[in-house]
Amino acid sequence: MLDALSELSVQGRRLRVERVIADKAYAHHPTREVLRRRRIKATIPERLDQIARRKAKGSAGGRPPAFDPDIYRQRNVVERCINRLKQFRAFATRYAKRAAYFRSEVIIACIMLHLR
Secondary structure, rough: HHHHHHHHEEOOEEOOEEEEEHHHHHOOOOHHHHHHHHHHHEOOOOOHHHHHHHHHOOOHHHHOOOOOOOHHHHHHHHHHHHHOOOOOOHHHOOOOOHHHHHHHHHHHHHHHHHOO
């Protein structure tokens, strides 16, 4: 997953990923290190065990990673959109083998959701 984060291709153009917003499952050190190396900003909340371990080390534990709760709230919009699209069985199970067919299913599902 992280190898695909450095650059995305959208209709033949290369885009640079500037920020990753993820949940606590991606809060481990190797993920943050790869993102830092690729100069991608991360908005990932710390897990409680990581906070406790850092505080137990005292000043040797370092400072907590930057976290902006306002930016993290944007993740909710994407999660809700995907959950609404998963109401459609073809989207949830990905019956379509080709990307063009899957894209068509997503567009049809979006149109149906919009018309409701």
